[in-house]
Amino acid sequence: xxxxxxxxxxxxxxxxxxxxxxxxxxxxxxxxxxxxxxxxxxxxxxxxxxxxxxxxxxxxxxxxxxxxxxxxxxxxxxxxxxxxxxxxxxxxxxxxxxxxxxxxxxxxxxxxxxxxxxxxxxxxxxxxxxxxxxxxxxxxxxxxxxxxxxxxxxxxxxxxxxxxxxxxxxxxxxxxxxxxxxxxxxxxxxxxxxxxxxxxxxxxxxxxxxxxxxxxxxxxxxxxxxxxxxxxxxxxxxxxxxxxxxxxxxxxxxxxxxxxxxxxxxxxxxxxxxxxxxxxxxxxxxxxxxxxxxxxxxxxxxxxxxxxxxxxxxxxxxxxxxxxxxxxx
Amino acid sequence: xxxxxxxxxxxxxxxxxxxxxxxxxxxxxxxxxxxxxxxxxxxxxxxxxxxxxxxxxxxxxxxxxxxxxxxxxxxxxxxxxxxxxxxxxxxxxxxxxxxxxxxxxxxxxxxxxxxxxxxxxxxxxxxxxxxxxxxxxxxxxxxxxxxxxxxxxxxxxxxxxxxxxxxxxxxxxxxxxxxxxxxxxxxxxxxxxxxxxxxxxxxxxxxxxxxxxxxxxxxxxxxxxxxxxxxxxxxxxxxxxxxxxxxxxxxxxxxxxxxxxxxxxxxxxxxxxxxxxxxxxxxxxxxxxxxxxxxxxxxxxxxxxxxxxxxxxxxxxxxxxxxxxxxxxxxxxxxxxxxxxxxxxxxxxxxxxxxxxxxxxxxxxxxxxxxxxxxx
Numbered sequence: 031x032x033x034x035x036x037x038x039x040x041x042x043x044x045x046x047x048x049x050x051x052x053x054x055x056x057x058x059x060x061x062x063x064x065x066x067x068x069x070x071x072x073x074x075x076x077x078x079x080x081x082x083x084x085x086x087x088x089x090x091x092x093x094x095x096x097x098x099x100x101x102x103x104x105x106x107x108x109x110x111x112x113x114x115x116x117x118x119x120x121x122x123x124x125x126x127x128x129x130x131x132x133x134x135x136x137x138x139x140x141x142x143x144x145x146x147x148x149x150x151x152x153x154x155x156x157x158x159x160x161x162x163x164x165x166x167x168x169x170x171x172x173x174x175x176x177x178x179x180x181x182x183x184x185x186x187x188x189x190x191x192x193x194x195x196x197x198x199x200x201x202x203x204x205x206x207x208x209x210x211x212x213x214x215x216x217x218x219x220x221x222x223x224x225x226x227x228x229x230x231x232x233x234x235x236x237x238x239x240x241x242x243x244x245x246x247x248x249x250x251x252x253x254x255x256x257x258x259x260x261x262x263x264x265x266x267x268x269x270x271x272x273x274x275x276x277x278x279x280x281x282x283x284x285x286x287x288x289x290x291x292x293x294x295x296x297x298x299x300x301x302x303x304x305x306x307x308x309x310x311x312x313x314x315x316x317x318x319x320x321x322x323x324x325x326x327x328x329x330x331x332x333x334x335x336x337x338x339x340x341x342x343x344x345x346x347x348x349x350x351x352x353x354x355x356x357x358x359x
Numbered sequence: 360x361x362x363x364x365x366x367x368x369x370x371x372x373x374x375x376x377x378x379x380x381x382x383x384x385x386x387x388x389x390x391x392x393x394x395x396x397x398x399x400x401x402x403x404x405x406x407x408x409x410x411x412x413x414x415x416x417x418x419x420x421x422x423x424x425x426x427x428x429x430x431x432x433x434x435x436x437x438x439x440x441x442x443x444x445x446x447x448x449x450x451x452x453x454x455x456x457x458x459x460x461x462x463x464x465x466x467x468x469x470x471x472x473x474x475x476x477x478x479x480x481x482x483x484x485x486x487x488x489x490x491x492x493x494x495x496x497x498x499x500x501x502x503x504x505x506x507x508x509x510x511x512x513x514x515x516x517x518x519x520x521x522x523x524x525x526x527x528x529x530x531x532x533x534x535x536x537x538x539x540x541x542x543x544x545x546x547x548x549x550x551x552x553x554x555x556x557x558x559x560x561x562x563x564x565x566x567x568x569x570x571x572x573x574x575x576x577x578x579x580x581x582x583x584x585x586x587x588x589x590x591x592x593x594x595x596x597x598x599x600x601x602x603x604x605x606x607x608x609x610x611x612x613x614x615x616x617x618x619x620x621x622x623x624x625x626x627x628x629x630x631x632x633x634x635x636x637x638x639x640x641x642x643x644x645x646x647x648x649x650x651x652x653x654x655x656x657x658x659x660x661x662x663x664x665x666x667x668x669x670x671x672x673x674x675x676x677x678x679x680x681x682x683x684x685x686x687x688x689x690x691x692x693x694x695x696x697x698x699x700x701x702x703x704x705x706x707x708x709x710x711x712x713x714x715x716x717x718x719x720x721x722x723x724x725x726x727x728x729x730x731x732x733x734x735x
Contacts (some may be wrong), residue, residue: 099576101733121578129576133569139375151367152577180378206576 040115041108052077052204052235053098057107059258060093067093069258070107075251077203080226080236082249084348090258091239095206098237100124112204125153128205132212134193138182142173145181145196153200160199167195170225187218194225204235212241223248243345252344254351261351266344273342273350277313279323280305282335289332296326301353310346364579368587372561376591386557390549390599391606397541398611408492411438411455413446418466420507424477427503428459433495446480456482457492469507539614542607543698544667546600547690550626551633551661554596558637559650562588567646581733585726589634596630617697621704625693628714632686635722638729661687686721689713 047054053075060068068090075081085091096102098111100120108115114122136145146167150160168174171191173184181189190210198205207226211219223245230236238249246252247266254262254269262269283289290309293302298321302311313321318339327334342350376382410428414421428434434457438449449455460478468475479496565571574584607613636657644650662668664678665687674682682688689710696702704711 101572101575121580124576125578127576129573131569131572133572135569135573137371137375137570138568139378140371144371144374148367148371149577152364152574152579154361154363154578 039118041104041117042110042115044110044113044115047110047113050077051075051110052079053081053109053111053237055094055098055107055109058094058097058104058109059106060090060097060102061105066258068097068104068255071255071258071260073253073260073263075235075237077235078230078233079250080230080238080248082246082252083237083239083255084246084252085239085255086352089255091255092208094255095129095208095237095239098123099127099129099206125200126202126204128197128200128202130193130197130205130207130210132209134189136181136189136193136196139180141178141180142168142184142192143177145192146199149196149199155200163199163201167192167199171195186214187221190214190218190222191225194222198229198234203233204237205229207236207238209239209241211245219245243343243348246344254348256352256355261355262347270342270344270347273312273347275315276300276342276350277316277318278340278342278346279311279313279318279337280340281309281311281323281327281337282307283309283327284333284335289327292327292330292332293323296321296323301349303349305343305345310340310349312346312350360580360583361578364583365587365590368579368584369590372588372591376595386553386595386599387602389553390545390602393549394542394545394603394606394611397545398538398607406433407435408433408457408495409437409455410434411440411446411449411458412436413440413443413458413460415463416461416465420466420469421461423507424459424461424465424503427499427506428496431495431499433492433499434459450480450482453482457496459496475507538611539699540695542603542611542613543694544691545607546603546622546626547629547687547694548662548667549599549603550596550630551687552658553599554592554630554633555637555640555657556651556654557595558589558592558634559640559644559654560647561592562638562641563644563647563650566641575733581730585729592634592637593630600626613698615698616701617699618701618703621697621702621707622694625690625697625707625711625714628711628718629686629690631718631722632714635718635725638725639721642725642728642732661685664688666691686714686717689717 042054042056046056051074053073055071055073057070057072058068059066059070071090071094083091083094093102097104097116098109100111100116100123103117103120108117110116111123112126114126116123137148140148143164146164147160150163155163168177171188171194173188173192176184176188181192184192194210211222214222219242226236226238227248238245240246249266251265252263252269253260262272264271281289281293286304286307286309290302290304293299293309293311298313298316300312300314302309304310311323318337323337324334376386412425412428414425425436429436437455438445440446440449440458443460446458446460450458458478458480460480462476462478465475465477477500479493479500481492481496562571565574575581579587604615608615640650640653640657644653660681664674664682665685666682667687671679671682671688692710693702693707693714696707
C-alpha cells in the first residue's frame, strides 16, 4: 500500500531505550542512490537536554532531522523518538514532537489566529484546549492585538516566535529546531533563546541545529556531523578538551585572507581559518615560541598588529574536526 | 485518516484562495471572459454585412430577393448602385463587403420555372468574413428558392441559382453553429486551464514557502494532504463548469441535447487527468514562475492539436499522430457530440476508453511521483 505512512517492522528494538531517553539513534543511515547522506550514526539524547547538532551544510544534518521526525524512512538502522519507532510508528512520532525550521513555515497569507487554529486542529486539540494554548502563545510571542494581522506582515522576530508557538501548540515534550535563528537579528536571537531556556526548564527536550557557535555553547551536549558521520560528541567542554593541549593563536593582521593563505603553507601551522577579521592558527602541541609567526608574516610584507594565544573555542574545535576528516569547514 | 485534518486543510486552502485578490477574478471572471471572447470573436458571429444591391430587373421577384437578404439580419443595404461600375466602386472603397446583382430577366426565368441567375460578390480580402458571408448568402438563396418556386423544382439544379454555392450551410443556422460547438469545448478547455494551473501553483507555493515541509512533520498523512489539496480545486472546477454551462445555455442560447451523466462523467475523467498533470508540473518546477511556464508549454499544443480552435480535418497528415496524445482531443469529441447531438456512452466508447486510460495513467503517475518525492 504505497500511501500508508507506516512500515510494519520496527527498526530499533524497544529494549535499547531507557526511560530517560528522548531520542535513541542506532546505526541510522540514508542513501540517495549511491550517496550516503547519513552513514550509520549513533546518538542518544536524554530527556530535558538542550542538544546541539552541528555540522557544515550538506553534512547530513537536515536528512537526520527529517528521519528523526518520521518524514523520510532510513535506508538502514533507525531511531526511537519519545519511545516511538521512526520506521513503524512515524505518525505517533510526528504527533509527539514539535518541529520548527529556519523558514518559520507559517502560512503567510493566513492571520495569526488562523495559523493557530490550523495547527491546533491538526494536532487534535479540543476547542477549550486550543483557546487556552492560544492565550498562552499570544502572550509568549507578544502578539496580543495582532490576532487578525496577516502573518506575512509581521516582523521576523514575531514570525519566529509565532512559529515556535505553532510548533509547540500541542505541548510536545521534544522539539526539533532546524537553524531556528538564522537570519534573525542578535536581539531577537537572544530573546528567542530565552524562550528556549524557559521551555527546557519545563522539562522539554530541545534538539537544535545552528550555525552560530555562541549558540552551541548554550547547549548541554553537542554532536558534530560531518560527511554523514558523527565526528565528535559530548558537552561543549568535552568537545573543546580535544584541543586543550593545542596552541591556538589569534592574529590581527592586515589583508587577513592573504595572510591566512600564506600561513597555511607554514610547516608549523596545523590549520588556520578566519574568525571574523582575525586569523586563527592551530600550532598543535608546539609552543608559540617554536614558530616565528610574526617574522614569517613581516618577511612577506604583512603588517601584524598583535598575536596572542587564546583558549580554544567551539569554532576552533569544529575546524579542527573537519580538518582531521580531510575537508575544509 | 482523519476527517478533521482533511477539513482543516480544505478550510486553509479556501481561506488562502479567497484572500488572494488576483485569484477570485481569475476563477470566476476568467471563464466568462473566455466564453465571451470565444463565443463572439472566434464564434464567427458576423452580422450586419454591408451590402450593395444592384437590381437590374426591378420586379416584385427581385424585390423579394433584396428583402430576403436584408430581413435576415446579416445583410444591411448600404448602397444601391445602378450599374456594374457602381458595384465596383462600393467594393473598392470598402463601402460594401458584399454585392448582390439581380440581372435583367430574373422574374421571367422564375415565372417560367427556369434556373434564375443571381450573382453574389464577396470581398475576399477578409477571408473569414468572406466565407461566412458566402455561407449566409447560400442559405438565404436556398430559402428564397423555396418561396419563389412553390412547386417542386422542374430540375434539381434549378433551386440553386448560378454563381452562389448553396451547399455551404446545410443543417444548422450558420451563426449559431460555431457557438454551439465552442461553448461545450470551453467547458473542457477552462477546466484544463484552471485545474492544472491552480493545483500546480498551489503545491509549488507551499514548497517555496516551506509550509509543505512543515505539514509533513505534523500528524497529517500523505493521503490526507493530497485529498485536502485536491478537493478545493475540484470544487473550483465544478463551479467554473457550472458558470460556463449556465452562461452558454442561457446567454448564448446553446441548446443542450445531451445527458448530464455523460457530460459529467466525461468531464470528471478529464479533471482527474488535469489534476495529475498539475501534480506532475508541480514536481518538475521549483518556482511558481517555472510552473506557469510549464502550464503554457502544455497549453499551446493542446489548443492547436486537439481540434479546439483548428479542425482536425484541416491538419497536415504529419501532425495527426500527435493529436492522439492530447487528452483534450477526446474530451472535446465527448462534450461536443453530447451537447449538440446527445451522443451517449455507446456512441462515444472509444473516447471514453481513451479518457479512462489517460486519467488512470496520468493521475497514477502523478500520485506515485509525488509520493516518491516526499519520501526522499
